[in-house]
Amino acid sequence: MTISDSAGNPLHVGSYVLYAPTGTKGKVTEILSDDRGVWALVDQTDLYYKTEVLTAIKEEKEQELGEISFTREEINEVLEKQRDAAPTQMDDTSLESGG
DSSP: OOOBOTTSOBOOTTOEEEETTTTEEEEEEEEEEETTEEEEEETTTTEEEEGGGOEEOOOOOOOOOOOOOOOHHHHHHHHHHHHHHSOSSOOOTTOOOOO
């Protein structure tokens, strides 16, 4: 039996898939079938999805996030710019009341 995704591409354990409605991506770790259809277990959510709602995609390598360091002067400069941009006086010109 050939198992396929929403576009007709073959699916198997180890396939990298996308569930488009939520953007969930993961690897198929198990495939089973019952009287309702064929289901694939996706490792990222540990949930079963009907294979016809999944799309096979190329595996994307997650980018490692590096650490960024700032000097005290850089931080103070950003804080000063934020203070300068903030309003110095409260104003009620846009205040509306119901009635």
